[in-house]
Amino acid sequence: xxxxxxxxxxxxxxxxxxxxxxxxxxxxxxxxxxxxxxxxxxxxxxxxxxxxxxxxxxxxxxxxxxxxxxxxxxxxxxxxxxxxxxxxxxxxxxxxxxxxxxxxxxxxxxxxxxxxxxxxxxxxxxxxxxxxxxxxxxxxxxxxxxxxxxxxxxxxxxxxxxxxxxxxxxxxxxxxxxxxxxxxxxxxxxxxxxxxxxxxxxxxxxxxxxxxxxxxxxxxxxxxxxxxxxxxxxxxxxxxxxxxxxxxxxxxxxxxxxxxx
Amino acid sequence: xxxxxxxxxxxxxxxxxxxxxxxxxxxxxxxxxxxxxxxxxxxxxxxxxxxxxxxxxxxxxxxxxxxxxxxxxxxxxxxxxxxxxxxxxxxxxxxxxxxxxxxxxxxxxxxxxxxxxxxxxxxxxxxxxxxxxxxxxxxxxxxxxxxxxxxxxxxxxxxxxxxxxxxxxxxxxxxxxxxxxxxxxxxxxxxxxxxxxxxxxxxxxxxxxxxxxxxxxxxxxxxxxxxxxxxxxxxxxxxxxxxxxxxxxxxxxxxxxxxxxxxxxxxxxxxxxxxxxxxxxxxxxxxxxxxxxxxxxxxxxxxxxxxxxxxxxxxxxxxxxxxxxxxxxxxxxxxxxxxxxxxxxxxxxxxxxxxxxxxxxxxxxxxxxxxxxxxxxxxxxxxxxxxxxxxxxxxxxxxxxxxxxxxxxxxxxxxxxxxxxxxxxxxxxxxxxxxxxxxxxxxxxxxxxxxxxxxxxxxxxxxxxxxxxxxxxxxxxxxxxxxxxxxxxxxxxxxxxxxxxxxxxxxxxxxxxxxxxxxxxxxxxxxxxxxxxxx
Numbered sequence: 001x002x003x004x005x006x007x008x009x010x011x012x013x014x015x016x017x018x019x020x021x022x023x024x025x026x027x028x029x030x031x032x033x034x035x036x037x038x039x040x041x042x043x044x045x046x047x048x049x050x051x052x053x054x055x056x057x058x059x060x061x062x063x064x065x066x067x068x069x070x071x072x073x074x075x076x077x078x079x080x081x082x083x084x085x086x087x088x089x090x091x092x093x094x095x096x097x098x099x100x101x102x103x104x105x106x107x108x109x110x111x112x113x114x115x116x117x118x119x120x121x122x123x124x125x126x127x128x129x130x131x132x133x134x135x136x137x138x139x140x141x142x143x144x145x146x147x148x149x150x151x152x153x154x155x156x157x158x159x160x161x162x163x164x165x166x167x168x169x170x171x172x173x174x175x176x177x178x179x180x181x182x183x184x185x186x187x188x189x190x191x192x193x194x195x196x197x198x199x200x201x202x203x204x205x206x207x208x209x210x211x212x213x214x215x216x217x218x219x220x221x222x223x224x225x226x227x228x229x230x231x232x233x234x235x236x237x238x239x240x241x242x243x244x245x246x247x248x249x250x251x252x253x254x255x256x257x258x259x260x261x
Numbered sequence: 262x263x264x265x266x267x268x269x270x271x272x273x274x275x276x277x278x279x280x281x282x283x284x285x286x287x288x289x290x291x292x293x294x295x296x297x298x299x300x301x302x303x304x305x306x307x308x309x310x311x312x313x314x315x316x317x318x319x320x321x322x323x324x325x326x327x328x329x330x331x332x333x334x335x336x337x338x339x340x341x342x343x344x345x346x347x348x349x350x351x352x353x354x355x356x357x358x359x360x361x362x363x364x365x366x367x368x369x370x371x372x373x374x375x376x377x378x379x380x381x382x383x384x385x386x387x388x389x390x391x392x393x394x395x396x397x398x399x400x401x402x403x404x405x406x407x408x409x410x411x412x413x414x415x416x417x418x419x420x421x422x423x424x425x426x427x428x429x430x431x432x433x434x435x436x437x438x439x440x441x442x443x444x445x446x447x448x449x450x451x452x453x454x455x456x457x458x459x460x461x462x463x464x465x466x467x468x469x470x471x472x473x474x475x476x477x478x479x480x481x482x483x484x485x486x487x488x489x490x491x492x493x494x495x496x497x498x499x500x501x502x503x504x505x506x507x508x509x510x511x512x513x514x515x516x517x518x519x520x521x522x523x524x525x526x527x528x529x530x531x532x533x534x535x536x537x538x539x540x541x542x543x544x545x546x547x548x549x550x551x552x553x554x555x556x557x558x559x560x561x562x563x564x565x566x567x568x569x570x571x572x573x574x575x576x577x578x579x580x581x582x583x584x585x586x587x588x589x590x591x592x593x594x595x596x597x598x599x600x601x602x603x604x605x606x607x608x609x610x611x612x613x614x615x616x617x618x619x620x621x622x623x624x625x626x627x628x629x630x631x632x633x634x635x636x637x638x639x640x641x642x643x644x645x646x647x648x649x650x651x652x653x654x655x656x657x658x659x660x661x662x663x664x665x666x667x668x669x670x671x672x673x674x675x676x677x678x679x680x681x682x683x684x685x686x687x688x689x690x691x692x693x694x695x696x697x698x699x700x701x702x703x704x705x706x707x708x709x710x711x712x713x714x715x716x717x718x719x720x721x722x723x724x725x726x727x728x729x730x731x732x733x734x735x736x737x738x739x740x741x742x743x744x745x746x747x748x749x750x751x752x753x754x755x756x757x758x759x760x761x762x763x764x765x766x767x768x769x770x771x772x773x774x775x776x777x778x779x780x781x782x783x784x785x786x787x788x789x790x791x792x793x794x795x796x
Contacts, residue, residue, distance in 0.1 A: 036288065037358040040351045050287060113288060251285045255303070256312040 013097035020101055024058070024108040032112050039111070048111060051252075055109055056259040062105030063245060066125075069098025070238060096136060103129050121244035127237040135230045141216055141223040163210050171203065183211060288353035291360050293409075306352075318346040324405055324413050334413070335373040361412070365391060375417060379441025394422050428477040430486045457490045461515030471496050504531040519552035521545075534559040538589025562587070573631045607635045611665025637663070649708040653677065662691075680713050684741025694718045724776055726785045756789050770794060 025032070031044040039045055047054045073095035076082045085091075103125050114122050168174055173186055190203050216223075290298055297305055305321070308314045319326035328334035335341055341349075350360045370377040391412070399421045400406040400414030408414075415421055419435035426444070438450035447468075452459040471490075472483040489495040493509035497518075505512065511526045521527065529536045536543075545553055548565050558564035562583035569592070574581050586597040595618070602609045609616075621640050622628050632639055637659035646657065653673070654661035662671035671691055675682040686694075692704075699705040711717060715735040727733045740746030751758045762770075767782075774783045788794055 036355045040354050040358070041362060247285065254309055255307045256310045 010093060013093065013100075017097065017100045017104055021104045021107075024104070028108065028111075032108075036113060048108075050109055050111055050113070051257045053260070055111060056257065058105040059109030060259055062102045062107075062109055063249070065098045065102035065105065066245075067242075069095045069102060070242070072098075092139075096132060099132060100129065121241050121248060124237045124241035124244065128234060128241055131230060131234040131237065135227070135234055138223055138227050138230055141219065142227060159213065163206065163213070167206060167210070183207065286353060289356045290352050291354070291358040292356055293360065294352055295356060313345065313347045315346055318350075322346075324402070328413070333374060333416075338372050338374055341372065361410070375415075380443065381441060426482070427485060428480065428482050430477065430482070430484070462517055463515055501531075513554075519554045521553040539591060540589055569628070570630060573629070607632075612667055613665050645706065645708065648706055653708075680711075685743060686741065722779075722781055723784060724779065724781045726781075726783070 028044060028048045031039060031042050031048045034042055039049070042048075046052050049055050050059060073091050076085055076088060076091045106122070106125060110122055164174065171190060173189060187204065187207060190200065190207075285300060285303070286298070289295075294306075306313055306317055308317050319329065325334075325336050329337045329342070331337070349363075352358065352360060392410070394415060395410075395412045397406045400411070401421070402414050405411055405414035418433060419439075420433050423435065423444075425433070431438075435444075436449060438447040440446070440448035442448070468483060471488065472485055474481045475484045476482070492507050493513075494507055497509065499507065499509075505528070510522075512521050514520050514522060548557060548559075549555065563580070566583060568580070572580055583592075584596070586595050588594055588596055599609050599614060619628075621632065622630050624640075636656070637643075638657045641659065643657050643659070645654075662673040664670070664672060669690075673691070675686075692706075695706050695708050695711070697705045697707065714732055715721075716733055719735065721733050721735075723733070725733065727737070736748075738747055738749035740748050770788065771782050771784050771786060773780050775781075786793075
């Protein structure tokens, strides 16, 4: 997958999530904006209430998206059977997409009414999503292979050295110790060499990459420690969410609310 | 790894505790259902696998179920009968959620089985002010009454909301009489449905006239029950004071007290004025000009009758009533007797007793009982006026000669005149001397200046043979007692009767002669000589 295609489908993911959020929010604003006590008397109540045709559907679909997102990613990551199924990075992105879109739908399923056991599930969901967003940031701070495997400090240092040598060879500029102070001077020097536009962009990208790499090397140990703790937060909340969700589904089904079925 | 596990377990247990302790409820129940909060109570409303059923709701809300079973109230009508309760009365929307919320302006109260009509629809009643009716004070059921702002518990009984104006004296179903528009008009009340249908004038009489206010529980209230109406006098005053009994309808109608039935039942004799004589045949309207019941004065005849006599009997400002003289049979008849007349200034005597009243009292067109004086000439014409000297009947006093018994036999002391009546004169009527037939056949009377000579009255059949100085004194030969009594002494005449002459009949010597048309005996025949008679 080229970077462009990757960007497109990432954009599609983001667009879908934002569209779902804004679309549902716009459609049901007049209903969701009502106080809890007034909603029953809204004409949209039958459709948008949690047990309504749309509200209930959003809950079911959202839950399925989350379940699929969680378990597909878990399976890919943990089961040997799926270890060769695609690039882990894309699974992660798919996981993030489903687990972002799902909660959006769940959010509208709850009709922004958070209480009782469902609230535990919902806030767990919020915690999971929030931790996911944080985890995604931490995740990016830890250099990986294309398959997603974490690189060791040594491997990262090697990549950095290769980059420094290549740059030295090509432009006769040492970028081994890039920091915020000398970066600007190096960029000015390259600019003075009258490189072609594309060449110049590449050089800048290299410098940028090198700079990122330097930073990541600096905080790799720290990030790796945080990432350990992040799992502690992300996974249990996900489990709580799933357990309560299951309880919720069981209760709902027991009470006879079967959506369209 | 151990730390990670610890954290995991901690959150899991925490989450688990939360999930156990937290409700699985989708939201707080409303205040009225708050006592049902808690996992253990879910199935009190929710039917497992079947959401919330009517039956579950009605298991608790027995007052609704009762209404539904009895097919009464909103929940037992139309669409509501087949609706799930939760479609209108939802819950889990927070403690302050009002389960009973409807648009009061558009709510069709007819669906409750009780259509709002008339005054119930007025702005102060409809919609915005349901609590005017739906308030605890109007709810009989003590359990329902405890409920805050319930719309249940009312029924169609007007008195649930309205105070009993009639204080329990009338049917509690006000609609029997009153409409919805206004209470004051008992539009629905049909008096003809009562035991006392309104007819005639009763239709227009205001209720209060019969249903007089009485005090009930200290409140002034029209009386509608216990009224006696079997007799008219229950309400009406018996102006006849029971003289005609108490069944007014015998004579009166309900159209008007003044309209009398022409049934002949009425006995006027029961009134203060008995119909006697001509009154019995009179048309009622002759007296009862306005109407038959309007009170008319009947104390005096003159109350009805015109005083023919034009108040001529008024004495000291008092006029005697007609019945002093008249009876009821006819005005022509009179009760005024001779005895009564004799009590007057003019007593009836003699011929006056036989004189019809008309002779004195109806000399002209109309009767007149006021006669200015009581002397004869006040009634009688004085035939002798100017003919008899006043000294013989001063002031034309007839009784100087006449008596009340008859005009024809006057009794005059003739000796008062120069001509004393003697002899046969005593036996003759006045007329024979004082009346003469005139030339035109009329009688001519003469009292004054009448000569005392016999010939004034008597015809001198002797053709003046015995006149002495133009005057013949009959009494020289005739007697006063009898004309035929001859007191003539032939021997005192020129020729004395002697001898055979005494036996000779007069006619032998005194022959009849005729002077023109009058035959007379010739007494002075101057035959003094024998040869005058004898051959």
